[in-house]
Amino acid sequence: MRDGSPQGTYKVQALDRAFAVLDLLGESETPLGLAQVASSLQLHKSTAHRFLMVLERHRMVERTSNGKFRLGLRLFDFGNRAIEQYDLRDRAQPHLRRLVAETEETAHLCILEAARVIYIDKIEPARSVRMITRIGASNPVHATSVGKAILAFLPEEKANDVIRRIRFERLTSRTIVTAEALHLELEKTHRRGYAIDDEELEEGLRCIAVPVLDAQRMPVAAVSISGPSFRVTAQKLPSIANHLLQCVRGICADMGYISSRSRSSSLSA
Amino acid sequence: MRDGSPQGTYKVQALDRAFAVLDLLGESETPLGLAQVASSLQLHKSTAHRFLMVLERHRMVERTSNGKFRLGLRLFDFGNRAIEQYDLRDRAQPHLRRLVAETEETAHLCILEAARVIYIDKIEPARSVRMITRIGASNPVHATSVGKAILAFLPEEKANDVIRRIRFERLTSRTIVTAEALHLELEKTHRRGYAIDDEELEEGLRCIAVPVLDAQRMPVAAVSISGPSFRVTAQKLPSIANHLLQCVRGICADMGYISSRSRSSSLSA
DNA sequence: ATAAAGCTTCTCATATGATGGGATGGGTGT
DNA sequence: ACACCCATCCCATCATATGAGAAGCTTTAT
The missing domain is CATH 1.10.10.10 (Winged helix-like DNA-binding domain superfamily/Winged helix DNA-binding domain)
Structure with missing residues (x-):
């Protein structure tokens, strides 16, 4: 119960x-x-x-x-009071800004709630067309890079709890719509160290995300870069991922998530 | 009624x-x-x-x-939905950022509600100690530079409506606590073109604010710079005010508040 | 181990407090 | 001036929230 x-x-x-x-x-x-x-x-x-x-x-x-x-x-x-507890947001901002400057694409900071991810911050590059997302809004885990990034680094137990709650709605032709497919994808994601959303949430939108792990290596949030597929190409993914990893490393440091010998294994590029 | x-x-x-x-x-x-x-x-x-x-x-x-x-x-x-209507906030951000870079002090963006000003955005300089304000919080008009900036440029009628509602609580030894004193101060403010809060809200805190006027020259918001009195000295005020005016000019342009022959009279430095 | 204290969850009979029908009045357009 | 639409207000009725208390559950003390 x-x-x-x-x-x-x-x-x-x-x-x-x-x-x-x-x-x-x-x-x-x-x-x-x-x-x-x-x-x-x-x-x-x-x-x-x-x-x-x-x-x-x-x-x-x-x-x-x-x-x-x-x-x-x-x-x-x-x-604002509600979000204050997550002071993650404040601390992450400067890092996100740098990330956006480097990649020139939109960055999001998200946390997990139930089976959805909530956007708690968004930084857009100056030149870009505005994205439609609104801070505070949410999307289903199974169709977002941030969702998959968090899930992939959650302990089996917890991840399954979340997955069981998902209503696998189809959002585009590429959306993952079965728990099995999601499990496979999460495994790949974990090995890879970052998550990819290849037009699974929205046609023409490609995203890539990395989880923010706390001192106990539990994912508490995720940072993503999103952009039109023609700009965020397959070749660019590793480079973007690197920027993301560096950004997240900075956030973790700021949050006091001691890195010990930390994120070397599965999360270094 | x-x-x-x-x-x-x-x-x-x-x-x-x-x-x-x-x-x-x-x-x-x-x-x-x-x-x-x-x-x-x-x-x-x-x-x-x-x-x-x-x-x-x-x-x-x-x-x-x-x-x-x-x-x-x-x-x-x-x-976030509630604040969305005031897209002022989004548009103002880049200008506020520049302002903070120039002055190296904290900037606030506020709007008036009843007899209080509500902080809808805050930008802090990297090096500064954190201020205690929280976005979304509010302060009484009579004890803030932003409040006075807005009041001073509101039409008599409206300004009096607001002033009548004020409960003149004393917050420091310098707080303005009578409607008469406030009226005088507002007159000075209007002539000067910017408002000053000289430790009236909080000991040791000095602020300076300029209203954001819409196309009808109605104040819809105010931008302020706040800092410790020892840094925000009397001599620096005119210079800071200049930065503020420039910042606000940018915001107005972005908001499409056509400047016509506009803010030349009482608001140019 | 066992008991006790403290906190959360749940049920149900009761009367309190929310409900909505309808009347009133102000504003706008024709 | 008339008709219409919409917000505001009043009040008798009964559906709804209420709180006493019992039952679980967890933590702390003995």
Whole structure:
């Protein structure tokens, strides 16, 4: 009973509804009026209104000049508090910046949660076209280089726990969609020392990632470089991987993950 | 009736409680157990437990390995969505970076909400000791350079609305604690073109700020440089102000705030 | 080993507190 | 001026959250 938490029991209607409101506002590109919120969520006007007023009091939503609602900055506050614990982010930034300067492609810093990877930082090269990812967003482990990088260096036990939770959705023609194929890939990844996502998440996008291992050699995060396939070519992979490894080495040092005789075996280029 | 919202009416007990839980976890440095949460908030164990379970289902809180609770990464997601609307932040970053490189002191980007300024970005010089501010946090307008910078360039009307809401708390011996004194200071600020906080928020901390004006010349944000008083000396202020003005000019250009014959009058050095 | 204390998880009868029908009023466009 | 749409507000009803308490589980003390 210590595994997943399939039991959807424990309800507090009001909370579910409130979060549905926040979700809705978060999804919407533009601020929404009361009526829109109410009808989208099948709530009655008065109910939606009451919720919005309470949420506004807590600054979880705010109103635009024309009276419409959007997410409030309190959430921004909470979000930053939530991420603070992972001071990994702050410490990693300078290293990521150097990495981006070297490779001229977009770098991401991710951590694992359940069976998804969450983007906790992103650095883009000045000249590049913007990527669509948003910090805070998440993607499935099985279709990302960062996901595979972390999984490949997790102990069997833990890795299997995660893999069991994956819903292998197909995202492109190359997405890995079976646990067996994933296991094979992870083995290759471990030997190679870095993970590759060859258009498995998105057509035309190639990524390469390296895990950040803590003092106990447990992967706590991963750093990736992503770019259009025509720029991130197969020949360039080893060179990029080298930059990544160096970057991660710097992060580990900064985090105080003593390298002892450390990452020589499977993680040196 | 279009002014403040003093009416604390509109209650949804469940929501207030849930946010109290999040607040508590956000304040706490370390993760808390169920019992701690329940007693801190005077909730009964079962109630607190139910809330935490629901919050966990929504990933608003997560559990550490030893079963304690802390803020969840869903909040990080929401926070980033909330801030996304202000794409000001993204666009301003490179300019702030340059500013920090030039001045070698910490830069902040802030916006006004009610009678407080919210830090939406912070860039620190590599060598500096870390400042204690956290992105997402807020400070009262009357005791910050950014607050005064924005207020000083707001139309009378609006500025007074804000000032009326201020609870003039004293934070240091130099804090401005009366509306009259603040009005005088704002006038000086407007003429000068930049705002100064001379240890009014915190002993030993001196800041200087310039507002970011949109196409209608309305201040939408402010950029500041903060540093220890012994480094940010009176003589250096004009020079720093110049860097700030240049930085802000860049931001405005990037945001598409057409400068027309613009910021020549009161805001050029 | 065993007991005791402390904390979490779970169940259920109760009344508290959220609900939504509907009335009111303000704003906008025709 | 009229009609429409939308936000705000009120209040009787009952669905919902509540909290006392029992049962598990883990850790610490004896």
